[in-house]
Amino acid sequence: MRHDEHHRIHRSGWLRAAVLGANDGIVSTASLITGVAAAEASRGSILLAGTAGLAAGAMSMAAGEYVSVKSQEDTEGADLKMEAEALENDREEEERELAAVYRDRGLDETLAAEVARQMMQHDALAAHARDEIGITAELSARPLQAAFWSAATFTVGAAVPVVTASLAPVSSLLWAVPVLAIAMLGTLGALAAVAGGAAPLRGALRVCFWGSLAMALTAGVGRLFGIAL
Numbered sequence: 134m135r136h137d138e139h140h141r142i143h144r145s146g147w148l149r150a151a152v153l154g155a156n157d158g159i160v161s162t163a164s165l166i167t168g169v170a171a172a173e174a175s176r177g178s179i180l181l182a183g184t185a186g187l188a189a190g191a192m193s194m195a196a197g198e199y200v201s202v203k204s205q206e207d208t209e210g211a212d213l214k215m216e217a218e219a220l221e222n223d224r225e226e227e228e229r230e231l232a233a234v235y236r237d238r239g240l241d242e243t244l245a246a247e248v249a250r251q252m253m254q255h256d257a258l259a260a261h262a263r264d265e266i267g268i269t270a271e272l273s274a275r276p277l278q279a280a281f282w283s284a285a286t287f288t289v290g291a292a293v294p295v296v297t298a299s300l301a302p303v304s305s306l307l308w309a310v311p312v313l314a315i316a317m318l319g320t321l322g323a324l325a326a327v328a329g330g331a332a333p334l335r336g337a338l339r340v341c342f343w344g345s346l347a348m349a350l351t352a353g354v355g356r357l358f359g360i361a362l
């Protein structure tokens with residue numbers, strides 16, 4: 134019989150990461166540009182700050198993601214090595230352990246023992262990794278991939294205020310950049326909410342609130358600097 138449900142968990146994981154990366158790019162770069170524009174800097178200085186912010190932000194996202202996913206990969210590797218040794222040293226005990234996992238999931242004693250026996254026969258390490266530790270090939274850590282996507286989504290988000298700052302009249306930047314940034318944040322917030330099965334409006338309002346707050350703060354700082362300089 135065809136399996137018809139489309140579980141959101143499979144897609145919302147990477148979409149959520151992509152939207153978070155883009156949001157970061159929009160909020161941090163739009164805030165930076167708004168702050169420099171509030172200090173009445175020239176378009177050249179505004180674009181310099183925006184582009185440097187984009188590059189610095191993308192690299193720090195990539196570095197942060199790589200380091201965190203790499204350490205997850207290291208942990209997974211250490212767990213798998215420990216499991217392989219346990220299978221080497223005490224296979225019977227490991228089979229009992231696996232049967233206990235299946236009993237906890239609702240199988241009766243006999244069936245749990247039989248399932249464990251067959252799973253161990255088929256691929257013991259994979260069965261323990263998946264059912265005892267929770268490591269599957271689909272979810273296993275991919276540091277470089279994660280770093281790349283994190284930097285890429287940040288860059289896409291950050292490009293919005295940078296392009297706005299290069300095209301809009303300098304006199305309008307103090308409102309044009311925030312307005313466009315908030316429109317993008319709202320769209321992404323609603324998209325991520327829908328993908329996760331939540332109410333789009335609440336998702337949009339939440340990210341717009343924090344984005345607006347960040348841009349208002351940096352505009353204030355920029356204004357203060359503009360007066361002081």
Ligand SMILES: [Zn+2]
Binds near residue numbers: 216219227230261265
């Ligand atoms: Zn085990």
